[in-house]
Amino acid sequence: MNYIPSISIITANYNSASFIVGTIESVLKQTFTDWEWLIIDDCSTDNSIEIIKKYDDKRIKLITLKENFGAAITRNYGLKNAVGRYIAFIDSDDIWLPNALEERINFLINNNEEAVYTSYKRVDENLEPCLNDFIAEDHITYSRLLKNCPVFISTLIYDSKRIGKIYFPDVYRREDYAMIINLSKNIGKIRALTSPLVIYRIRHNSYSRNKWLMFKLQFLVYYNFLNLSLYKSLYYTTLWALNGLKKYEKI
Template sequence: MPEVSIITPCYNSSAFLEETICSVMNQTFTDWEWLITDDQSTDNSVEIIQKHQDSRIKLIIAEKNGGAGHARNLSLKQASGKFITFLDADDFWEPNFLEEMVNFMKQEKAEIAYSNYARCDENLIPKIEDFKADKEVNFDNLLKTCRLSLLSSMYDSQRVGKEFFPEGSKREDHVMWLNLLKKIPTGKPLPKTMAKYRMRENSISRKKQNIIKDQYLVYKDFMNFSTLKSLYYTANWALNGFIKYSKIFN
């Protein structure tokens, strides 16, 4: 059984996939398995993955295009590692990411941990200030802004169990983290920058004005909050999102 399971959804990611693969292959920590689910790509993503002959890489082909949450769930079902972490097919880890995170999880006896990450353009050149892992996260403060990013977080599946993503939501990562933090008191911050996030202009998560309704449904449908309470947290999320990405504050 590997110590770490890496979960990656892939859909038409050929432009950046090779860099992402290299960032995993170059990790100083080597006791991992990497479960990549291709979500019916129409480019040569599958061929790029298959070029890398490593028994730790497990390629899964989705029977139909079901979105990132569905693809992650297919990988999670087969994951056997103690620690679960996520990496999208266009993001990047520094070589020490897994080693630092696993050591931190063990030292702190953490159930969830997250680190800083660099916010870059499509060429991995820093665009705005690094996102800082500067305080512990809990269910209450995660309602107002999602401080846990998939590419820089890790959780202990043996202690908290696997948490699957709700399918059909564009905010599936936020719902998943909220459900995990219902089970534990806090997630621990590791204030080191060990990952790079591509701030792609066509990214769903970057178009905040287009997903306010989806964020409202996080609270209304998935957290079962009242309409008034859902509107309150949606407003907080929108304000914090503006602060998080605005160059005025970064």
């Protein structure tokens, strides 16, 4: 019988050579060790694949795609191949603190919950603090998520045995938000740990810093993906924008 790990970790990699070492080292340092890690490379043109291959750990499974598909389809390749009961995600430039997996697994088991996310630290490309820690809110529901999304994908873990695998909709540059929306519809609420267990690296050229583009893409989530009326789409996009200003206040 093939061994089945408790957790499947999913990472989409694209040209992350400058940061992937920190991500890999953080996963390898986890106090909870019963995991597999599916790293799906989306046709990188840098040497990130060579860096990943240097790590001789049977738990790390590198999948290389032959076409560039984008984050949603890339992560879904990982989900299709995941065998662990619990599904966790870490972006290829983020860092987990050593107890990130253990704390979340224990919370799910001890509280009989289906999903949990956590607070996280916010740093620049050189790991210097650039914003205050983002503190997670408990009991996140669908109606709460319409206003903005406090759930950061690298902090999220859910129980696929109880709720099934939640795939990423192919929503341009808002696939994380769309998936979390679907997750909330499925389970009703997403619980939180207020301890910051993840380090989120805010990169200088991140598209999320382009406010006008993000405003348009967020509107399209409400209007096209969720099929809300024009009025409700504009209303929630405005709320999202106002909440976003608070979210990115400087230290």
